[in-house]
Amino acid sequence: MTEASADRGRTTRQRLLGAAAALIAEVGWGGVSTRMVAERAGVAPGVVHYHYASLTDLLIAASTGAARGMLEELTGRLTEQPGPEAGVEWLLGELSRYTGTDPSSLLIVEMYLAAARLPDLREQLQELVTASRARVAAWLRGGGHAGDAEAAAAVLVAAVDGLMLHRGLDPALDLTALAGPLRAMVRTSGHEKGRST
Amino acid sequence: MTEASADRGRTTRQRLLGAAAALIAEVGWGGVSTRMVAERAGVAPGVVHYHYASLTDLLIAASTGAARGMLEELTGRLTEQPGPEAGVEWLLGELSRYTGTDPSSLLIVEMYLAAARLPDLREQLQELVTASRARVAAWLRGGGHAGDAEAAAAVLVAAVDGLMLHRGLDPALDLTALAGPLRAMVRTSGHEKGRST
DNA sequence: AATTGACTTGTACGACTGCCCAAAAACCAT
DNA sequence: ATGGTTTTTGGGCAGTCGTACAAGTCAATT
Numbered sequence: 001m002t003e004a005s006a007d008r009g010r011t012t013r014q015r016l017l018g019a020a021a022a023l024i025a026e027v028g029w030g031g032v033s034t035r036m037v038a039e040r041a042g043v044a045p046g047v048v049h050y051h052y053a054s055l056t057d058l059l060i061a062a063s064t065g066a067a068r069g070m071l072e073e074l075t076g077r078l079t080e081q082p083g084p085e086a087g088v089e090w091l092l093g094e095l096s097r098y099t100g101t102d103p104s105s106l107l108i109v110e111m112y113l114a115a116a117r118l119p120d121l122r123e124q125l126q127e128l129v130t131a132s133r134a135r136v137a138a139w140l141r142g143g144g145h146a147g148d149a150e151a152a153a154a155v156l157v158a159a160v161d162g163l164m165l166h167r168g169l170d171p172a173l174d175l176t177a178l179a180g181p182l183r184a185m186v187r188t189s190g191h192e193k194g195r196s197t
Numbered sequence: 198m199t200e201a202s203a204d205r206g207r208t209t210r211q212r213l214l215g216a217a218a219a220l221i222a223e224v225g226w227g228g229v230s231t232r233m234v235a236e237r238a239g240v241a242p243g244v245v246h247y248h249y250a251s252l253t254d255l256l257i258a259a260s261t262g263a264a265r266g267m268l269e270e271l272t273g274r275l276t277e278q279p280g281p282e283a284g285v286e287w288l289l290g291e292l293s294r295y296t297g298t299d300p301s302s303l304l305i306v307e308m309y310l311a312a313a314r315l316p317d318l319r320e321q322l323q324e325l326v327t328a329s330r331a332r333v334a335a336w337l338r339g340g341g342h343a344g345d346a347e348a349a350a351a352v353l354v355a356a357v358d359g360l361m362l363h364r365g366l367d368p369a370l371d372l373t374a375l376a377g378p379l380r381a382m383v384r385t386s387g388h389e390k391g392r393s394t
Numbered sequence: 395a396a397t398t399g400a401c402t403t404g405t406a407c408g409a410c411t412g413c414c415c416a417a418a419a420a421c422c423a424t
Numbered sequence: 425a426t427g428g429t430t431t432t433t434g435g436g437c438a439g440t441c442g443t444a445c446a447a448g449t450c451a452a453t454t
Contacts (some may be wrong), residue, residue, distance in 0.1 A: 004421060009431065028310070030227035034412060044433045049413060051431090101313045109310055112362045113225065116298045126366040152378040154363070154370065159352055162359025165309045166351070169323040173351065181349040185378045201451055206401060231442065241403045246443060248401090 013051050015041040020062035025103035029114045032059060056118065063111045064124045070104060075132045079139040084186035087139070088156075092175045092182070095160065100168030109165065133157050145186055152186055210248050212238040217259035222300035226311045229256060253315065260308045261321045267301060272329045276336040281383035284336070285353075289372045289379070292357065297364030306362065330354050342383055349383055 019040035023032045034048045034055050041047075052058040074094070081087035098105045115122040137153035145152060159182065167173055216237035220229045231245045231252050238244075249255040271291070278284035295302045312319040334350035342349060356379065364370055 006430080008420080012431080028227055028314070030225055033410080035410085046414080046434070047432065055412065106310070106313055109306070109362075112365060113303070113306055113310060116303055116365050117225070122366060129363065129366055147377050147381070148374070151375045155356055155360075155375050155378045158359030158363050159356040160359065161362050162355030162357065163352075165306075165358050165362075166326065166355050168309060168313050169319060169326055177345070178348045178352050180345050181352040181382045184344070184384070185382045187381065203400070205450090209401080230440075232440085243404070243443090243445085244402060252442065 009051070012041070012043060012047065015043070016048065016051060016058060017062040017065055020058050021066040021107060022103060024059060024063055024110050025106040029059060029110045059114070060118065060121045060124070063107060063114070064121070064128070066107055067111055067125070068128055070108070071128055071132050075135050079135055082143075084140055084143045084145055085183050087143070088182045088186055089179055091160070092179055095163060095167075096175045098164060098167065099171050100164055100166070101171070105164045105168065108161070109168075112161075129157070140186060155185065156182070206248070209238070209240060209244065212240065213245065213248060213255060214259040214262055217255050218263040218304060219300060221256060221260055221307050222303040226256060226260075226307045256311070257315065257318045257321070260304060260311070261318070261325070263304055264308055264322065265325055267305070268325055268329050272332045276332055279340075281337055281340045281342055282380050284340070285379045285383055286376055288357070289376055292360060292364075293372045295361060295364065296368050297361055297366070298368070302361045302365065305358070309358075326354070337383060352382065353379070 016037060019037045020032065023036055023040060027036070032055070035045050037055075037058065038045045038048055048055065048058060052061070077094070078087055078091055081090050111121065111125055115125045133150075133153050136157060137149040140149040140152055163173075163175060163178070167175070213234060216234045217229065220233055220237060224233070229252070232242050234252075234255065235242045235245055245252060245255060249258070274291075275284055275288055278287050308318065308322055312322045330347075330350050333354060334346040337346040337349055360370075360372060360375070364372070
Protein backbone atom coordinates (compact mmCIF):
# COMPACT_ATOMS: atom_id res chain seq x y z
CA MET A 1 0.00 0.00 0.00
CA THR A 2 1.10 3.55 -0.54
CA GLU A 3 1.89 5.32 2.68
CA ALA A 4 3.04 8.84 1.96
CA SER A 5 0.18 9.26 -0.46
CA ALA A 6 -2.31 8.32 2.19
CA ASP A 7 -0.56 10.71 4.57
CA ARG A 8 -0.82 13.50 2.07
CA GLY A 9 -4.53 12.85 1.77
CA ARG A 10 -4.96 12.78 5.50
CA THR A 11 -3.36 16.14 6.10
CA THR A 12 -5.33 17.64 3.23
CA ARG A 13 -8.49 16.37 4.81
CA GLN A 14 -7.47 17.93 8.10
CA ARG A 15 -6.85 21.25 6.41
CA LEU A 16 -10.24 21.07 4.77
CA LEU A 17 -11.93 20.30 8.07
CA GLY A 18 -10.21 23.18 9.81
CA ALA A 19 -11.00 25.64 7.04
CA ALA A 20 -14.62 24.50 6.91
CA ALA A 21 -15.13 24.84 10.67
CA ALA A 22 -13.67 28.35 10.65
CA LEU A 23 -15.78 29.41 7.69
CA ILE A 24 -19.04 28.08 9.13
CA ALA A 25 -18.50 30.43 12.05
CA GLU A 26 -17.48 33.34 9.87
CA VAL A 27 -20.05 33.32 7.09
CA GLY A 28 -22.65 30.86 8.33
CA TRP A 29 -23.46 27.30 7.33
CA GLY A 30 -25.22 28.30 4.14
CA GLY A 31 -22.60 30.88 3.26
CA VAL A 32 -19.75 28.45 2.91
CA SER A 33 -18.83 27.49 -0.66
CA THR A 34 -16.51 24.81 -1.97
CA ARG A 35 -14.20 27.41 -3.45
CA MET A 36 -13.96 29.30 -0.16
CA VAL A 37 -12.97 26.20 1.73
CA ALA A 38 -10.46 25.18 -0.90
CA GLU A 39 -8.84 28.60 -0.98
CA ARG A 40 -8.64 28.81 2.82
CA ALA A 41 -7.14 25.30 2.94
CA GLY A 42 -4.67 26.22 0.23
CA VAL A 43 -5.77 23.61 -2.28
CA ALA A 44 -7.45 23.55 -5.68
CA PRO A 45 -11.24 23.92 -5.87
CA GLY A 46 -11.86 20.41 -7.07
CA VAL A 47 -10.23 18.73 -4.10
CA VAL A 48 -13.28 19.08 -1.89
CA HIS A 49 -15.31 16.66 -3.97
CA TYR A 50 -12.46 14.24 -4.16
CA HIS A 51 -12.29 13.78 -0.40
CA TYR A 52 -15.95 14.35 0.41
CA ALA A 53 -19.04 13.25 -1.46
CA SER A 54 -20.62 16.67 -1.07
CA LEU A 55 -20.02 20.03 0.52
CA THR A 56 -22.64 19.21 3.12
CA ASP A 57 -20.75 16.06 4.07
CA LEU A 58 -17.64 18.11 4.67
CA LEU A 59 -19.50 20.66 6.75
CA ILE A 60 -21.08 17.94 8.87
CA ALA A 61 -17.74 16.25 9.49
CA ALA A 62 -16.01 19.54 10.27
CA SER A 63 -18.67 20.82 12.65
CA THR A 64 -19.21 17.61 14.58
CA GLY A 65 -15.48 17.15 14.95
CA ALA A 66 -14.99 20.63 16.34
CA ALA A 67 -18.04 20.38 18.58
CA ARG A 68 -17.03 17.02 19.98
CA GLY A 69 -13.69 18.47 21.03
CA MET A 70 -15.22 21.53 22.63
CA LEU A 71 -18.00 19.69 24.43
CA GLU A 72 -15.82 16.94 25.81
CA GLU A 73 -13.29 19.38 27.12
CA LEU A 74 -15.92 21.58 28.73
CA THR A 75 -17.92 18.84 30.41
CA GLY A 76 -14.72 17.04 31.31
CA ARG A 77 -13.38 20.03 33.19
CA LEU A 78 -16.77 20.80 34.70
CA THR A 79 -17.11 17.35 36.21
CA GLU A 80 -13.66 17.75 37.75
CA GLN A 81 -15.03 20.52 39.94
CA PRO A 82 -15.48 19.57 43.60
CA GLY A 83 -19.24 20.08 43.83
CA PRO A 84 -22.28 21.37 41.94
CA GLU A 85 -22.23 24.85 43.41
CA ALA A 86 -18.54 25.35 42.83
CA GLY A 87 -19.02 23.84 39.39
CA VAL A 88 -21.69 26.34 38.44
CA GLU A 89 -19.45 29.16 39.54
CA TRP A 90 -16.57 27.79 37.49
CA LEU A 91 -18.87 27.26 34.52
CA LEU A 92 -19.99 30.86 34.45
CA GLY A 93 -16.43 32.05 34.61
CA GLU A 94 -15.48 29.77 31.77
CA LEU A 95 -18.48 30.87 29.74
CA SER A 96 -17.52 34.49 30.17
CA ARG A 97 -14.66 33.88 27.80
CA TYR A 98 -17.17 33.39 25.01
CA THR A 99 -18.67 36.59 23.68
CA GLY A 100 -21.47 34.90 21.78
CA THR A 101 -20.05 36.23 18.53
CA ASP A 102 -16.78 34.33 18.66
CA PRO A 103 -16.10 31.43 16.30
CA SER A 104 -16.78 28.71 18.85
CA SER A 105 -20.15 30.03 19.95
CA LEU A 106 -21.29 30.70 16.43
CA LEU A 107 -20.25 27.28 15.21
CA ILE A 108 -22.34 25.60 17.89
CA VAL A 109 -25.45 27.59 17.11
CA GLU A 110 -24.99 27.12 13.39
CA MET A 111 -24.89 23.40 14.05
CA TYR A 112 -28.11 23.37 16.04
CA LEU A 113 -29.79 25.23 13.24
CA ALA A 114 -28.41 23.14 10.41
CA ALA A 115 -29.33 20.02 12.37
CA ALA A 116 -32.99 20.98 12.08
CA ARG A 117 -32.74 20.43 8.35
CA LEU A 118 -30.08 17.70 8.12
CA PRO A 119 -31.13 14.43 9.78
CA ASP A 120 -27.61 13.02 9.66
CA LEU A 121 -26.21 15.97 11.51
CA ARG A 122 -29.08 15.94 13.95
CA GLU A 123 -28.38 12.36 14.96
CA GLN A 124 -24.71 13.02 15.58
CA LEU A 125 -25.29 16.22 17.49
CA GLN A 126 -28.01 14.66 19.58
CA GLU A 127 -25.59 11.92 20.55
CA LEU A 128 -23.04 14.49 21.69
CA VAL A 129 -25.55 16.47 23.70
CA THR A 130 -27.13 13.46 25.37
CA ALA A 131 -23.72 12.18 26.36
CA SER A 132 -22.80 15.54 27.90
CA ARG A 133 -26.11 15.73 29.69
CA ALA A 134 -25.60 12.27 31.13
CA ARG A 135 -22.12 13.14 32.34
CA VAL A 136 -23.34 16.29 34.00
CA ALA A 137 -26.25 14.43 35.60
CA ALA A 138 -23.95 11.77 37.01
CA TRP A 139 -21.68 14.46 38.36
CA LEU A 140 -24.62 16.24 39.99
CA ARG A 141 -25.79 13.03 41.58
CA GLY A 142 -22.30 12.24 42.83
CA GLY A 143 -22.06 15.76 44.23
CA GLY A 144 -25.04 15.24 46.48
CA HIS A 145 -27.78 16.80 44.40
CA ALA A 146 -30.97 15.48 45.94
CA GLY A 147 -33.52 16.36 43.26
CA ASP A 148 -33.93 14.98 39.78
CA ALA A 149 -30.36 15.15 38.53
CA GLU A 150 -31.39 14.42 34.95
CA ALA A 151 -33.76 17.36 34.92
CA ALA A 152 -31.28 19.70 36.55
CA ALA A 153 -28.61 18.69 34.05
CA ALA A 154 -30.97 19.24 31.14
CA VAL A 155 -31.86 22.72 32.32
CA LEU A 156 -28.24 23.54 33.08
CA VAL A 157 -26.97 22.50 29.65
CA ALA A 158 -29.87 24.28 27.95
CA ALA A 159 -29.19 27.40 29.98
CA VAL A 160 -25.58 27.37 28.87
CA ASP A 161 -26.62 27.30 25.22
CA GLY A 162 -29.29 29.90 25.81
CA LEU A 163 -26.87 32.21 27.56
CA MET A 164 -24.49 31.88 24.62
CA LEU A 165 -27.31 33.01 22.38
CA HIS A 166 -28.14 36.01 24.54
CA ARG A 167 -24.52 36.90 24.97
CA GLY A 168 -24.28 37.47 21.24
CA LEU A 169 -26.96 40.13 21.48
CA ASP A 170 -25.71 41.78 24.61
CA PRO A 171 -21.99 41.28 25.25
CA ALA A 172 -22.34 43.40 28.36
CA LEU A 173 -24.46 40.72 30.01
CA ASP A 174 -22.58 39.81 33.17
CA LEU A 175 -22.67 36.05 33.45
CA THR A 176 -21.07 35.86 36.88
CA ALA A 177 -24.03 37.80 38.24
CA LEU A 178 -26.24 34.86 37.33
CA ALA A 179 -24.63 32.45 39.77
CA GLY A 180 -27.40 32.92 42.34
CA PRO A 181 -30.28 31.43 40.37
CA LEU A 182 -28.15 28.64 38.94
CA ARG A 183 -26.85 27.74 42.38
CA ALA A 184 -30.38 27.56 43.69
CA MET A 185 -31.14 25.11 40.94
CA VAL A 186 -28.37 22.64 41.63
CA ARG A 187 -28.53 22.87 45.37
CA THR A 188 -29.40 19.80 47.38
CA SER A 189 -32.90 20.96 48.22
CA GLY A 190 -34.98 18.92 45.83
CA HIS A 191 -38.12 17.68 47.51
CA GLU A 192 -39.79 18.06 44.11
CA LYS A 193 -40.20 14.75 42.39
CA GLY A 194 -39.72 14.26 38.66
CA ARG A 195 -39.27 11.44 36.26
CA SER A 196 -36.44 11.28 33.80
CA THR A 197 -37.05 9.85 30.32
CA MET B 198 -52.51 61.54 -3.22
CA THR B 199 -53.50 58.17 -4.52
CA GLU B 200 -55.24 56.13 -1.86
CA ALA B 201 -56.11 52.78 -3.34
CA SER B 202 -52.60 52.57 -4.73
CA ALA B 203 -51.13 53.13 -1.32
CA ASP B 204 -53.47 50.49 0.05
CA ARG B 205 -52.40 48.06 -2.60
CA GLY B 206 -48.80 48.70 -1.69
CA ARG B 207 -49.51 48.18 1.97
CA THR B 208 -51.10 44.80 1.49
CA THR B 209 -48.33 43.76 -0.87
CA ARG B 210 -45.81 44.67 1.79
CA GLN B 211 -47.73 42.59 4.30
CA ARG B 212 -47.74 39.62 1.96
CA LEU B 213 -44.02 39.99 1.43
CA LEU B 214 -43.38 40.13 5.17
CA GLY B 215 -45.47 37.04 5.80
CA ALA B 216 -43.85 35.09 3.01
CA ALA B 217 -40.37 36.11 4.13
CA ALA B 218 -40.98 35.11 7.75
CA ALA B 219 -42.29 31.70 6.70
CA LEU B 220 -39.39 31.11 4.35
CA ILE B 221 -36.72 32.07 6.89
CA ALA B 222 -38.03 29.27 9.06
CA GLU B 223 -38.31 26.81 6.21
CA VAL B 224 -35.06 27.23 4.35
CA GLY B 225 -32.98 29.36 6.69
CA TRP B 226 -32.00 33.02 6.60
CA GLY B 227 -29.37 32.53 3.94
CA GLY B 228 -31.54 30.22 1.91
CA VAL B 229 -34.23 32.77 1.18
CA SER B 230 -34.10 34.35 -2.26
CA THR B 231 -35.99 37.26 -3.72
CA ARG B 232 -37.69 34.98 -6.22
CA MET B 233 -38.87 32.60 -3.52
CA VAL B 234 -40.41 35.39 -1.51
CA ALA B 235 -42.06 36.89 -4.55
CA GLU B 236 -43.53 33.59 -5.66
CA ARG B 237 -44.84 32.75 -2.18
CA ALA B 238 -46.35 36.21 -1.89
CA GLY B 239 -47.92 35.87 -5.31
CA VAL B 240 -46.17 38.84 -6.89
CA ALA B 241 -43.59 39.41 -9.59
CA PRO B 242 -39.90 38.94 -8.78
CA GLY B 243 -39.01 42.59 -9.11
CA VAL B 244 -41.47 43.79 -6.51
CA VAL B 245 -39.18 43.02 -3.59
CA HIS B 246 -36.69 45.69 -4.53
CA TYR B 247 -39.40 48.21 -5.10
CA HIS B 248 -40.68 48.03 -1.52
CA TYR B 249 -37.41 47.21 0.18
CA ALA B 250 -33.94 48.50 -0.52
CA SER B 251 -32.49 45.00 -0.30
CA LEU B 252 -33.46 41.44 0.45
CA THR B 253 -31.72 41.75 3.81
CA ASP B 254 -33.87 44.74 4.68
CA LEU B 255 -36.99 42.71 4.00
CA LEU B 256 -35.75 39.79 6.07
CA ILE B 257 -34.93 42.04 8.99
CA ALA B 258 -38.33 43.70 8.89
CA ALA B 259 -40.14 40.38 8.55
CA SER B 260 -38.27 38.61 11.34
CA THR B 261 -38.39 41.40 13.87
CA GLY B 262 -42.08 41.89 13.22
CA ALA B 263 -42.87 38.24 13.77
CA ALA B 264 -40.61 37.98 16.80
CA ARG B 265 -42.12 41.05 18.41
CA GLY B 266 -45.56 39.53 18.17
CA MET B 267 -44.50 36.18 19.57
CA LEU B 268 -42.41 37.59 22.39
CA GLU B 269 -44.97 40.10 23.56
CA GLU B 270 -47.72 37.53 23.59
CA LEU B 271 -45.62 35.00 25.47
CA THR B 272 -44.27 37.33 28.15
CA GLY B 273 -47.65 39.01 28.39
CA ARG B 274 -49.40 35.77 29.20
CA LEU B 275 -46.59 34.64 31.46
CA THR B 276 -46.80 37.72 33.61
CA GLU B 277 -50.52 37.16 33.95
CA GLN B 278 -49.82 34.00 35.91
CA PRO B 279 -50.49 34.26 39.64
CA GLY B 280 -46.95 33.59 40.86
CA PRO B 281 -43.47 32.59 39.77
CA GLU B 282 -43.85 28.89 40.51
CA ALA B 283 -47.19 28.60 38.76
CA GLY B 284 -45.74 30.71 35.95
CA VAL B 285 -42.85 28.35 35.42
CA GLU B 286 -45.26 25.46 35.26
CA TRP B 287 -47.41 27.28 32.74
CA LEU B 288 -44.36 28.26 30.73
CA LEU B 289 -43.17 24.70 30.33
CA GLY B 290 -46.60 23.60 29.22
CA GLU B 291 -46.73 26.40 26.71
CA LEU B 292 -43.24 25.59 25.49
CA SER B 293 -44.18 21.98 24.95
CA ARG B 294 -46.23 23.09 22.00
CA TYR B 295 -43.04 24.01 20.21
CA THR B 296 -41.14 21.08 18.83
CA GLY B 297 -37.96 22.99 18.20
CA THR B 298 -38.30 22.33 14.49
CA ASP B 299 -41.51 24.28 14.02
CA PRO B 300 -41.54 27.58 12.15
CA SER B 301 -41.71 29.78 15.23
CA SER B 302 -38.77 28.19 17.00
CA LEU B 303 -36.62 28.11 13.90
CA LEU B 304 -37.36 31.72 13.08
CA ILE B 305 -36.19 32.85 16.49
CA VAL B 306 -32.92 30.94 16.32
CA GLU B 307 -32.30 32.07 12.77
CA MET B 308 -32.67 35.62 14.01
CA TYR B 309 -30.19 35.21 16.84
CA LEU B 310 -27.71 33.84 14.37
CA ALA B 311 -28.25 36.43 11.67
CA ALA B 312 -28.02 39.13 14.33
CA ALA B 313 -24.42 38.14 14.95
CA ARG B 314 -23.59 39.35 11.45
CA LEU B 315 -26.12 42.16 10.97
CA PRO B 316 -25.70 45.03 13.42
CA ASP B 317 -29.06 46.55 12.52
CA LEU B 318 -30.87 43.35 13.33
CA ARG B 319 -28.85 42.86 16.49
CA GLU B 320 -29.91 46.23 17.87
CA GLN B 321 -33.57 45.58 17.24
CA LEU B 322 -33.50 42.07 18.63
CA GLN B 323 -31.58 43.15 21.69
CA GLU B 324 -34.24 45.73 22.38
CA LEU B 325 -36.95 43.07 22.24
CA VAL B 326 -35.08 40.68 24.50
CA THR B 327 -34.15 43.28 27.07
CA ALA B 328 -37.73 44.43 27.24
CA SER B 329 -38.97 40.90 27.80
CA ARG B 330 -36.33 40.28 30.43
CA ALA B 331 -37.34 43.44 32.27
CA ARG B 332 -41.01 42.45 32.21
CA VAL B 333 -40.23 39.02 33.55
CA ALA B 334 -37.99 40.46 36.25
CA ALA B 335 -40.66 42.88 37.38
CA TRP B 336 -43.17 40.05 37.51
CA LEU B 337 -40.80 37.92 39.57
CA ARG B 338 -40.24 40.77 41.99
CA GLY B 339 -43.96 41.39 42.29
CA GLY B 340 -44.51 37.69 42.90
CA GLY B 341 -42.35 37.70 45.96
CA HIS B 342 -39.07 36.48 44.54
CA ALA B 343 -36.52 37.36 47.18
CA GLY B 344 -33.27 36.94 45.25
CA ASP B 345 -31.88 38.92 42.35
CA ALA B 346 -34.92 39.09 40.09
CA GLU B 347 -32.90 40.44 37.19
CA ALA B 348 -30.54 37.49 37.30
CA ALA B 349 -33.32 34.97 37.67
CA ALA B 350 -35.16 36.49 34.73
CA ALA B 351 -32.03 36.41 32.60
CA VAL B 352 -31.44 32.74 33.32
CA LEU B 353 -35.10 31.92 32.82
CA VAL B 354 -35.33 33.61 29.43
CA ALA B 355 -32.02 32.08 28.36
CA ALA B 356 -33.17 28.66 29.49
CA VAL B 357 -36.29 29.01 27.38
CA ASP B 358 -34.23 29.70 24.29
CA GLY B 359 -31.78 26.96 25.14
CA LEU B 360 -34.55 24.44 25.66
CA MET B 361 -35.96 25.36 22.26
CA LEU B 362 -32.57 24.58 20.78
CA HIS B 363 -32.34 21.22 22.52
CA ARG B 364 -35.91 20.36 21.70
CA GLY B 365 -35.02 20.47 18.03
CA LEU B 366 -32.45 17.75 18.55
CA ASP B 367 -34.53 15.59 20.81
CA PRO B 368 -38.29 16.07 20.42
CA ALA B 369 -38.81 13.40 23.05
CA LEU B 370 -37.34 15.68 25.71
CA ASP B 371 -40.10 16.06 28.28
CA LEU B 372 -40.19 19.70 29.25
CA THR B 373 -42.73 19.31 32.02
CA ALA B 374 -40.24 17.07 33.83
CA LEU B 375 -37.95 20.08 34.15
CA ALA B 376 -40.28 22.02 36.39
CA GLY B 377 -38.37 21.02 39.53
CA PRO B 378 -35.07 22.79 38.84
CA LEU B 379 -36.77 25.83 37.36
CA ARG B 380 -39.08 26.13 40.37
CA ALA B 381 -36.09 25.95 42.67
CA MET B 382 -34.64 28.86 40.76
CA VAL B 383 -37.58 31.22 41.03
CA ARG B 384 -38.56 30.25 44.55
CA THR B 385 -38.52 32.88 47.27
CA SER B 386 -35.47 31.44 48.99
CA GLY B 387 -32.79 33.83 47.83
CA HIS B 388 -30.31 34.47 50.60
CA GLU B 389 -27.67 34.59 47.86
CA LYS B 390 -26.83 38.16 47.04
CA GLY B 391 -26.26 39.37 43.49
CA ARG B 392 -26.03 42.65 41.71
CA SER B 393 -28.05 43.47 38.65
CA THR B 394 -26.42 45.48 35.86
C1' DA C 395 -59.37 63.69 -21.50
C1' DA C 396 -55.01 64.42 -19.96
C1' DT C 397 -51.73 64.01 -16.36
C1' DT C 398 -49.81 62.36 -12.30
C1' DG C 399 -47.53 59.10 -9.47
C1' DA C 400 -47.55 54.92 -6.87
C1' DC C 401 -47.29 50.27 -8.01
C1' DT C 402 -46.27 46.08 -10.91
C1' DT C 403 -44.21 43.38 -14.50
C1' DG C 404 -40.71 40.66 -16.91
C1' DT C 405 -36.32 40.57 -18.45
C1' DA C 406 -31.43 41.26 -18.39
C1' DC C 407 -26.73 41.39 -16.26
C1' DG C 408 -22.61 39.79 -14.13
C1' DA C 409 -21.26 37.05 -10.42
C1' DC C 410 -21.41 32.99 -8.00
C1' DT C 411 -23.03 28.20 -6.95
C1' DG C 412 -22.24 22.66 -6.37
C1' DC C 413 -20.53 19.20 -8.81
C1' DC C 414 -17.99 16.84 -12.54
C1' DC C 415 -14.00 15.20 -15.09
C1' DA C 416 -10.03 14.66 -18.27
C1' DA C 417 -5.47 15.42 -17.68
C1' DA C 418 -1.28 16.25 -14.88
C1' DA C 419 1.44 15.24 -10.98
C1' DA C 420 3.24 12.78 -7.07
C1' DC C 421 4.13 8.64 -5.07
C1' DC C 422 5.03 3.37 -4.57
C1' DA C 423 6.32 -1.37 -6.00
C1' DT C 424 8.62 -3.91 -9.30
C1' DA D 425 12.58 2.63 -16.23
C1' DT D 426 7.62 0.69 -16.14
C1' DG D 427 3.20 0.33 -14.68
C1' DG D 428 -0.34 1.19 -11.05
C1' DT D 429 -2.50 4.11 -7.28
C1' DT D 430 -3.61 8.03 -5.10
C1' DT D 431 -3.93 12.73 -5.03
C1' DT D 432 -4.21 17.22 -7.30
C1' DT D 433 -5.34 20.45 -10.83
C1' DG D 434 -8.04 23.83 -13.39
C1' DG D 435 -11.58 24.48 -16.33
C1' DG D 436 -16.50 23.49 -17.75
C1' DC D 437 -21.57 22.75 -17.10
C1' DA D 438 -26.05 24.08 -15.96
C1' DG D 439 -28.18 26.56 -12.78
C1' DT D 440 -29.31 30.30 -9.12
C1' DC D 441 -28.24 34.49 -7.00
C1' DG D 442 -29.19 39.87 -5.88
C1' DT D 443 -30.05 43.78 -8.16
C1' DA D 444 -31.34 47.13 -11.84
C1' DC D 445 -34.51 48.91 -15.13
C1' DA D 446 -37.55 50.05 -19.18
C1' DA D 447 -42.20 49.34 -19.97
C1' DG D 448 -46.78 48.67 -18.37
C1' DT D 449 -51.15 49.01 -15.31
C1' DC D 450 -54.35 51.48 -12.67
C1' DA D 451 -56.88 54.79 -9.59
C1' DA D 452 -57.10 59.61 -8.36
C1' DT D 453 -56.47 64.56 -9.65
C1' DT D 454 -56.81 68.38 -12.74
